[in-house]
Amino acid sequence: MQVSNTHSDSWRMGELLLHASPPELLRNGQPVSLDRSSLLVLLALVTAHGEPVTKEQLLLEGWPNRVVHENSLAKAISRLRTALKPDAVDIKAVHGFGYRLEAAALERMATEPRQPPVPAGMPVRPVRKKSFAVLIAAVVCLCLSAIAAGTYYWQEYTDNAQADALLQFLAEDLLVSVDPYAAPANLEKQNEMRFMVERIVTTMDTRFAGEPNVLMTLHHAVARAFSGWGEYDKAVSHLQQAKRLAEAQALRAETIALEASLCNHLRLAGKTHAAEQACDIAVTNAARVDAPGLSAVRVERAKLLFEIGRYQAAVDELMMVLVSAGPATDQHIIADAHWFLGLSLRKLARFDDADAAFKALLESRQQLHPSNHPLIAWAYTDYGDFLVHVGRFEQANTLLGRAQEIFTVTLGPEHVESVSPAYSLGVMYNETQRWADAISTLNTVLAVYQQGLGADHLWTLYTLGELALAYAGAGDTEKARALLAQSRTIGERQLYGRPSKSAHFHMRWAQALLQMQDYAGADAELALARQALRDGFPTDHPLHATGYCLAANLSLAQGDRSGARLLTNRCAQQMGALNMPASFPLNAQLASLNRALAEG
Known part of the structure; x- marks a missing residue:
């Protein structure tokens, strides 16, 4: 339910009068004592006319431009219920969704815009x-x-x-x-x-x-x-x-354009559940009227599908855009489609196709923008991150370095986008067991993400997981355990119902616990990873092989050599069937396992 508020309006509920601008609640002409956030929440509920309003929407309405915990909303609802009780107005919880207002009579009244009261002694300036x-x-x-x-x-x-x-x-x-x-x-x-x-x-x-x-x-x-x-x-x-x-x-056209922008920005803000709804609405409405910007809206939804781990759905959406593109199609849209096509194909382990998409992206960006534009830096960053994933570390380091130079010059070192290449370098340092470099790099990234994006953002969650692994590898068990606890707490909120995302995190957390010699914890995370893999990926995905190799290392660490040998063979069989590139990091892990088993 989209709430609508015209700032010159007021609403009457029996003896209560609610003004919108500035927000104020009166009972028989006398102010009711409520804080501004509670009043803004009440306005959102009133303008929904008894229909449910999501918790996410109420948080945005009540605390604009701020990131607050859901407990703040619960407290505001409690204050409102207490204030409204004498007037037989109630706020009902809608399980799993949000809240709705229940009032016997609700009358909307158009009034002239009201000026906020001027404190005594303060001059009024025209x-x-x-x-x-x-x-x-x-x-x-x-x-x-x-x-x-x-x-x-x-x-x-x-x-x-x-x-x-x-x-x-x-x-x-x-x-x-x-x-x-x-x-x-x-x-x-x-x-x-x-x-x-x-x-x-x-x-x-x-x-x-x-x-x-x-x-x-x-x-x-x-x-x-x-x-x-x-x-x-x-x-x-x-x-x-x-x-x-x-x-x-x-205004139909403007509404569709704004829906598309909301789809994108809710994703960037880390509000992926709200973004899902916004993106679906945007595509549905644009398709219904055959809007000229339908391709742009599809690309925005594909970005969200990638973000929440629905990689094949993202590929399907993007291919629809690219196949239907013609000479008149905006080249920026095509570049964006190649961008997230590469990211999604990488997650599906279609590495040759992903490589081609990233190269097409870089070529498009270079044709559209000057050489120091941040969108070119993003092309370098995500291509470099892909190269880290497939083990082409030297090439990755070069591209990530170029990206970092552009971001630092154009955006400054503390912009949230500027630390993206550093995150990928941190992952590379973890893969090559350069623990001290990983710790130094990822701590910088984490500070920027927590400050600029908040503790609950998915990018913050990724960084916490990598940093926990780095500290575990360096032998700082206490720090690693604290970071894992943070990571899991955020993961409970961000990863629920998203097995493709969950599999990665459970696997990474298991690696950290194995480094810490917490074998029971590692085994528990591996069990969760296996379940997520079954639900989120086909059986021929290389993450299954990663799981086998990780389980083999766990068995070997616990002295179960026969179990380790069986799991190593499964890992090798899966890798052989996939025909992975020789540089793929799992090949090095597999070789290390075989050496350890041969030495025994």
């Missing part, structure tokens, strides 16, 4: 139109430059009235190219733009309450700005507000 025009210009420039840079592919739909309303605020001195992927020479300008964007956010809902088209475009532009700065939760919040405004005006 809005300076020229200054506000500068703020509007900054955001519009961000919007226009994002399109010019090719970062967003959907055609913008604006009518003449909307364009006129925006253009009257433009200041000529700000009509410059503003790329979220800014080089250091432009960082001062970017900081100025960021300051103005953050200022406009505080006033634009009130200022443009009567101009929903303008407000929708501004929210979309602000979302793009925050996305370019790597702040995906903030981008999601503004995209949701833009979408509500588009839906309220029955």
